[in-house]
Amino acid sequence: MFVLDSRLQQDSLVLGDLPLCRLLLSKDANYPWFILVPRRAEVSELFELSEADQQQLWKETTYLAETLKGCFAADKMNVATLGNVVSQLHMHVIVRRRDDAAWPAPVWGRHPAADYTSEQVEAIRQRLRAVLNDDFKEV
Numbered sequence: 507m508f509v510l511d512s513r514l515q516q517d518s519l520v521l522g523d524l525p526l527c528r529l530l531l532s533k534d535a536n537y538p539w540f541i542l543v544p545r546r547a548e549v550s551e552l553f554e555l556s557e558a559d560q561q562q563l564w565k566e567t568t569y570l571a572e573t574l575k576g577c578f579a580a581d582k583m584n585v586a587t588l589g590n591v592v593s594q595l596h597m598h599v600i601v602r603r604r605d606d607a608a609w610p611a612p613v614w615g616r617h618p619a620a621d622y623t624s625e626q627v628e629a630i631r632q633r634l635r636a637v638l639n640d641d642f643k644e645v
Contacts, residue, residue: 509547510543523642525566527563528545531627531630551589577637585599
């Protein structure tokens with residue numbers, strides 16, 4: 507059974523589900539920072555997914571990155587899976603702009619996380635509703 511890692515629960519907001527992944531928003535308003543987590547039990551590495559799930563993860567990651575690039579006027583999209591702190595397999599999809607708080611350095615640990623207001627979160631939800639396809643289901 508799929509259970510979201512407690513650290514991901516603590517550090518992010520659940521936005522919804524794509525066919526394979528739960529879509530999260532990192533609780534850091536410095537950057538539009540999204541996280542895809544395959545809804546598969548006890549998976550920590552890409553190669554532990556079935557081949558079909560590996561392809562679906564890449565499809566969802568590419569779709570999300572492409573959508574966010576246009577939606578948030580990104581200069582660059584950062585896509586990464588690390589898992590050194592949270593071992594549950596998850597893919598970071600981060601919108602980067604030349605005027606963001608960390609540019610051009612990586613976002614990790616660069617600045618303290620900035621809290622979102624409820625209005626900012628709702629604006630992101632509305633923006634995503636307008637651009638994500640029917641495969642996305644809010645939870």
